[in-house]
Amino acid sequence: MGAKMIAGHELLPGKTVKDHIHVKGTELHVPHVLLCGNQPGPTVLVTAGIHNAEYVGIQAAIELSNELDTDRLCGNVIIVPLANRSGFENRTMSRVFEDGKNLNRVFPGDPQGSESELLAYMLFEVFIKNADAYIDLHCGDGYETLVPYCYYVGDTPAEETAKRMVECVNVKYVVRSRCRTGGAYNLASVNGIPSVLIERGQLSLFSREEIEADKADVRNILRCLGVLEGESVSYPKQELYEYNDDAPCTGCWYPERKAGDRFVKGEKLGEIRDYFGRSLFTEFAPADGVLLYQTASLNIIEKGPMVSYGVPRNDT
Ligand SMILES: [Zn+2]
Incomplete structure:
Protein backbone atom coordinates (compact mmCIF):
# COMPACT_ATOMS: atom_id res chain seq x y z
CA MET A 1 0.00 0.00 0.00
CA GLY A 2 1.35 3.44 -0.92
CA ALA A 3 1.69 6.34 1.47
CA LYS A 4 -1.36 8.42 2.29
CA MET A 5 -1.84 11.39 -0.08
CA ILE A 6 -3.12 14.83 0.90
CA ALA A 7 -3.40 17.78 -1.50
CA GLY A 8 -1.32 15.90 -4.08
CA HIS A 9 1.54 15.19 -1.66
CA GLU A 10 2.57 11.80 -0.32
CA LEU A 11 2.84 11.75 3.45
CA LEU A 12 6.29 10.24 3.86
CA PRO A 13 8.07 9.98 7.24
CA GLY A 14 10.01 13.13 8.13
CA LYS A 15 8.66 15.15 5.22
CA THR A 16 7.51 18.78 5.49
CA VAL A 17 5.48 20.44 2.72
CA LYS A 18 4.54 24.13 2.56
CA ASP A 19 2.34 24.81 -0.44
CA HIS A 20 -0.85 26.38 -1.77
CA ILE A 21 -3.73 24.40 -3.19
CA HIS A 22 -5.81 25.89 -5.99
CA VAL A 23 -9.58 25.78 -5.43
CA LYS A 24 -11.09 24.50 -8.69
CA GLY A 25 -13.37 26.97 -10.46
CA THR A 26 -11.97 29.97 -8.54
CA GLU A 27 -8.92 32.20 -8.30
CA LEU A 28 -8.37 31.05 -4.71
CA HIS A 29 -5.15 29.44 -3.46
CA VAL A 30 -5.12 28.12 0.09
CA PRO A 31 -1.87 27.81 2.09
CA HIS A 32 -1.26 24.54 3.90
CA VAL A 33 1.57 22.80 5.73
CA LEU A 34 2.00 19.03 5.96
CA LEU A 35 4.18 17.86 8.83
CA CYS A 36 4.82 14.12 8.52
CA GLY A 37 6.10 12.50 11.68
CA ASN A 38 9.01 10.11 11.66
CA GLN A 39 6.85 7.60 13.54
CA PRO A 40 3.44 6.31 12.42
CA GLY A 41 0.27 7.61 14.06
CA PRO A 42 -2.96 9.46 13.36
CA THR A 43 -3.36 12.41 10.99
CA VAL A 44 -4.60 15.52 12.79
CA LEU A 45 -5.88 18.54 10.92
CA VAL A 46 -5.67 22.08 12.35
CA THR A 47 -7.47 24.88 10.51
CA ALA A 48 -7.64 28.61 11.21
CA GLY A 49 -8.97 31.60 9.33
CA ILE A 50 -12.23 30.00 8.21
CA HIS A 51 -13.27 33.36 9.63
CA ASN A 52 -10.50 35.51 8.26
CA ALA A 53 -10.55 38.33 10.87
CA GLU A 54 -10.10 35.90 13.79
CA TYR A 55 -6.40 36.48 14.10
CA VAL A 56 -5.42 34.63 17.29
CA GLY A 57 -5.97 31.24 15.68
CA ILE A 58 -4.38 32.25 12.39
CA GLN A 59 -1.16 33.37 14.07
CA ALA A 60 -1.14 30.33 16.40
CA ALA A 61 -1.47 28.02 13.36
CA ILE A 62 1.35 29.80 11.50
CA GLU A 63 3.62 29.48 14.55
CA LEU A 64 2.72 25.82 15.15
CA SER A 65 3.51 25.03 11.51
CA ASN A 66 7.07 26.25 12.15
CA GLU A 67 7.50 24.89 15.67
CA LEU A 68 6.23 21.29 15.51
CA ASP A 69 9.20 19.02 14.84
CA THR A 70 8.58 16.07 12.49
CA ASP A 71 11.29 14.12 14.37
CA ARG A 72 9.04 14.17 17.44
CA LEU A 73 5.66 13.50 15.80
CA CYS A 74 3.94 10.11 15.77
CA GLY A 75 1.60 10.67 12.86
CA ASN A 76 0.93 13.71 10.72
CA VAL A 77 -0.15 17.25 11.52
CA ILE A 78 -1.83 19.07 8.64
CA ILE A 79 -2.17 22.82 9.14
CA VAL A 80 -4.34 25.17 7.08
CA PRO A 81 -3.45 28.50 8.74
CA LEU A 82 -5.65 30.77 6.62
CA ALA A 83 -8.61 29.04 4.99
CA ASN A 84 -10.31 32.23 3.80
CA ARG A 85 -7.29 33.93 2.34
CA SER A 86 -9.17 36.30 0.00
CA GLY A 87 -11.22 37.58 2.94
CA PHE A 88 -8.00 38.23 4.85
CA GLU A 89 -6.38 40.03 1.93
CA ASN A 90 -9.45 42.23 1.45
CA ARG A 91 -10.08 42.66 5.20
CA THR A 92 -13.65 41.44 5.24
CA MET A 93 -15.13 40.29 8.54
CA SER A 94 -16.08 36.60 8.41
CA ARG A 95 -16.97 36.68 4.75
CA VAL A 96 -15.46 35.21 1.64
CA PHE A 97 -14.59 38.29 -0.43
CA GLU A 98 -15.85 37.03 -3.79
CA ASP A 99 -19.42 36.06 -2.85
CA GLY A 100 -19.95 37.64 0.61
CA LYS A 101 -20.86 34.32 2.26
CA ASN A 102 -19.88 33.07 5.72
CA LEU A 103 -17.63 30.07 4.97
CA ASN A 104 -18.59 28.34 8.22
CA ARG A 105 -22.25 28.20 7.19
CA VAL A 106 -21.81 26.50 3.80
CA PHE A 107 -20.13 23.16 4.59
CA PRO A 108 -20.10 20.58 2.96
CA GLY A 109 -19.96 23.05 0.09
CA ASP A 110 -20.95 22.42 -3.50
CA PRO A 111 -18.69 21.63 -6.49
CA GLN A 112 -21.15 23.63 -8.69
CA GLY A 113 -21.54 26.53 -6.23
CA SER A 114 -19.99 29.98 -5.76
CA GLU A 115 -16.52 30.62 -4.29
CA SER A 116 -17.43 29.90 -0.64
CA GLU A 117 -19.11 26.63 -1.56
CA LEU A 118 -16.24 25.59 -3.82
CA LEU A 119 -13.76 26.43 -1.05
CA ALA A 120 -15.76 24.51 1.59
CA TYR A 121 -16.06 21.55 -0.79
CA MET A 122 -12.29 21.50 -1.33
CA LEU A 123 -11.53 21.86 2.40
CA PHE A 124 -13.78 18.92 3.21
CA GLU A 125 -12.75 16.64 0.34
CA VAL A 126 -9.00 17.31 0.49
CA PHE A 127 -8.28 17.95 4.17
CA ILE A 128 -11.10 17.17 6.62
CA LYS A 129 -12.13 13.82 5.11
CA ASN A 130 -8.53 12.59 5.25
CA ALA A 131 -8.01 13.47 8.92
CA ASP A 132 -8.41 11.20 11.94
CA ALA A 133 -9.11 14.19 14.18
CA TYR A 134 -9.73 17.88 13.58
CA ILE A 135 -9.11 21.11 15.53
CA ASP A 136 -10.63 24.37 14.22
CA LEU A 137 -9.37 27.66 15.70
CA HIS A 138 -11.72 30.64 15.95
CA CYS A 139 -12.13 33.82 18.00
CA GLY A 140 -14.37 36.88 18.21
CA ASP A 141 -14.61 38.79 14.95
CA GLY A 142 -14.03 42.55 14.65
CA TYR A 143 -17.47 43.33 16.09
CA GLU A 144 -17.58 40.55 18.72
CA THR A 145 -16.47 40.24 22.34
CA LEU A 146 -16.08 36.70 23.59
CA VAL A 147 -15.09 34.63 26.62
CA PRO A 148 -12.75 31.72 25.72
CA TYR A 149 -14.64 28.43 25.33
CA CYS A 150 -14.82 25.43 23.04
CA TYR A 151 -17.30 23.19 21.23
CA TYR A 152 -17.82 19.56 20.38
CA VAL A 153 -20.77 17.95 18.63
CA GLY A 154 -23.02 15.68 20.69
CA ASP A 155 -24.67 12.45 19.50
CA THR A 156 -22.11 11.56 16.84
CA PRO A 157 -19.96 8.46 16.29
CA ALA A 158 -16.93 10.63 17.14
CA GLU A 159 -18.29 11.92 20.43
CA GLU A 160 -16.13 9.99 22.90
CA THR A 161 -12.81 11.04 21.31
CA ALA A 162 -14.08 14.60 20.78
CA LYS A 163 -14.89 14.78 24.52
CA ARG A 164 -11.34 13.68 25.36
CA MET A 165 -10.06 16.40 23.02
CA VAL A 166 -12.16 19.16 24.61
CA GLU A 167 -10.94 18.09 28.05
CA CYS A 168 -7.48 19.23 26.89
CA VAL A 169 -8.60 22.80 26.14
CA ASN A 170 -7.74 25.22 28.93
CA VAL A 171 -11.03 27.14 29.15
CA LYS A 172 -13.93 27.24 31.62
CA TYR A 173 -16.80 26.31 29.32
CA VAL A 174 -17.57 23.73 26.66
CA VAL A 175 -20.64 23.84 24.45
CA ARG A 176 -22.18 20.53 23.44
CA SER A 177 -23.35 21.51 19.98
CA ARG A 178 -26.57 20.21 18.50
CA CYS A 179 -25.76 21.78 15.13
CA ARG A 180 -24.98 19.12 12.52
CA THR A 181 -24.63 21.13 9.30
CA GLY A 182 -22.97 24.26 7.95
CA GLY A 183 -19.80 24.36 10.05
CA ALA A 184 -16.58 22.55 9.19
CA TYR A 185 -16.11 20.91 12.59
CA ASN A 186 -19.82 19.95 12.79
CA LEU A 187 -19.58 18.16 9.47
CA ALA A 188 -16.35 16.41 10.52
CA SER A 189 -17.90 14.97 13.68
CA VAL A 190 -21.09 13.91 11.90
CA ASN A 191 -18.80 12.03 9.48
CA GLY A 192 -17.06 10.22 12.35
CA ILE A 193 -13.99 12.49 12.55
CA PRO A 194 -13.71 13.70 16.16
CA SER A 195 -13.42 17.46 16.17
CA VAL A 196 -13.27 20.47 18.45
CA LEU A 197 -13.65 24.17 17.82
CA ILE A 198 -11.72 26.53 20.11
CA GLU A 199 -12.85 30.15 20.59
CA ARG A 200 -10.26 32.49 22.10
CA GLY A 201 -9.69 36.20 21.49
CA GLN A 202 -12.07 38.98 20.52
CA LEU A 203 -12.62 42.11 18.44
CA SER A 204 -10.04 40.96 15.85
CA LEU A 205 -7.30 41.70 18.40
CA PHE A 206 -4.49 39.28 19.14
CA SER A 207 -2.07 39.01 22.04
CA ARG A 208 0.96 36.88 22.81
CA GLU A 209 -0.90 35.27 25.75
CA GLU A 210 -3.85 34.20 23.57
CA ILE A 211 -1.62 32.86 20.79
CA GLU A 212 0.42 30.86 23.32
CA ALA A 213 -2.79 29.55 24.92
CA ASP A 214 -4.11 28.34 21.53
CA LYS A 215 -0.77 26.66 20.79
CA ALA A 216 -0.72 25.01 24.24
CA ASP A 217 -4.25 23.66 23.65
CA VAL A 218 -3.33 22.20 20.26
CA ARG A 219 -0.17 20.59 21.68
CA ASN A 220 -2.16 19.20 24.61
CA ILE A 221 -4.71 17.65 22.23
CA LEU A 222 -1.86 16.21 20.12
CA ARG A 223 -0.49 14.58 23.31
CA CYS A 224 -3.91 13.17 24.14
CA LEU A 225 -4.11 11.66 20.63
CA GLY A 226 -0.59 10.20 20.92
CA VAL A 227 0.86 12.43 18.16
CA LEU A 228 3.15 14.26 20.60
CA GLU A 229 5.05 12.61 23.42
CA GLY A 230 3.98 13.10 27.04
CA GLU A 231 0.84 13.06 29.12
CA SER A 232 -2.00 15.42 28.28
CA VAL A 233 -3.52 17.60 31.00
CA SER A 234 -7.29 17.70 31.59
CA TYR A 235 -9.05 20.94 32.45
CA PRO A 236 -12.45 20.59 34.14
CA LYS A 237 -15.16 22.72 32.59
CA GLN A 238 -18.85 23.38 32.70
CA GLU A 239 -20.89 21.91 29.85
CA LEU A 240 -23.43 24.22 28.22
CA TYR A 241 -26.05 24.30 25.53
CA GLU A 242 -25.74 27.36 23.32
ZN1 LIG B 1 -15.28 32.10 13.81
Missing part, protein backbone atom coordinates in the same frame (compact mmCIF):
# COMPACT_ATOMS: atom_id res chain seq x y z
CA TYR A 243 -28.55 29.71 22.33
CA ASN A 244 -28.19 32.50 19.77
CA ASP A 245 -30.52 35.47 19.85
CA ASP A 246 -30.18 37.33 16.57
CA ALA A 247 -31.08 40.99 16.26
CA PRO A 248 -34.77 41.56 15.42
CA CYS A 249 -33.99 44.88 13.70
CA THR A 250 -31.14 47.06 12.44
CA GLY A 251 -29.99 50.02 14.53
CA CYS A 252 -27.67 51.04 17.37
CA TRP A 253 -26.89 48.35 19.97
CA TYR A 254 -26.21 48.99 23.65
CA PRO A 255 -25.13 45.81 25.44
CA GLU A 256 -25.56 45.82 29.23
CA ARG A 257 -23.30 42.89 30.10
CA LYS A 258 -19.81 41.66 29.24
CA ALA A 259 -18.78 38.39 27.60
CA GLY A 260 -18.25 35.84 30.38
CA ASP A 261 -20.86 37.47 32.66
CA ARG A 262 -23.41 35.21 34.29
CA PHE A 263 -27.00 36.39 34.37
CA VAL A 264 -30.38 35.23 35.60
CA LYS A 265 -33.62 34.90 33.68
CA GLY A 266 -35.30 38.24 33.07
CA GLU A 267 -32.17 40.40 33.39
CA LYS A 268 -31.71 43.07 30.74
CA LEU A 269 -28.92 42.10 28.34
CA GLY A 270 -29.08 45.07 25.99
CA GLU A 271 -31.17 47.41 23.91
CA ILE A 272 -31.46 48.44 20.28
CA ARG A 273 -32.29 52.09 19.58
CA ASP A 274 -32.87 54.06 16.41
CA TYR A 275 -30.75 56.98 15.20
CA PHE A 276 -32.79 59.40 17.32
CA GLY A 277 -32.09 57.42 20.50
CA ARG A 278 -35.57 55.90 20.70
CA SER A 279 -35.82 52.34 21.95
CA LEU A 280 -36.67 49.76 19.30
CA PHE A 281 -36.12 46.54 21.25
CA THR A 282 -34.95 45.37 24.68
CA GLU A 283 -33.26 41.99 25.09
CA PHE A 284 -34.05 40.21 28.37
CA ALA A 285 -32.35 36.97 29.37
CA PRO A 286 -34.74 34.12 28.53
CA ALA A 287 -32.99 31.82 31.04
CA ASP A 288 -30.16 31.73 33.59
CA GLY A 289 -26.89 31.52 31.67
CA VAL A 290 -23.45 32.78 30.79
CA LEU A 291 -22.75 35.23 27.99
CA LEU A 292 -20.42 33.47 25.53
CA TYR A 293 -20.14 36.18 22.89
CA GLN A 294 -22.03 39.22 21.74
CA THR A 295 -21.98 42.01 19.23
CA ALA A 296 -19.91 44.86 20.64
CA SER A 297 -20.08 47.31 17.75
CA LEU A 298 -22.54 50.21 17.86
CA ASN A 299 -24.22 48.97 14.72
CA ILE A 300 -26.35 45.87 14.79
CA ILE A 301 -27.92 44.21 11.79
CA GLU A 302 -31.34 42.59 11.49
CA LYS A 303 -31.07 38.77 11.60
CA GLY A 304 -27.34 39.10 12.43
CA PRO A 305 -25.69 38.08 15.71
CA MET A 306 -26.71 39.95 18.88
CA VAL A 307 -26.07 37.75 21.95
CA SER A 308 -25.01 34.11 22.29
CA TYR A 309 -25.22 32.50 25.67
CA GLY A 310 -24.77 29.15 27.28
CA VAL A 311 -27.21 27.41 29.58
CA PRO A 312 -25.83 24.67 31.87
CA ARG A 313 -26.57 21.20 30.55
CA ASN A 314 -28.70 19.43 33.14
CA ASP A 315 -29.53 16.23 31.27
CA THR A 316 -26.29 14.38 32.16
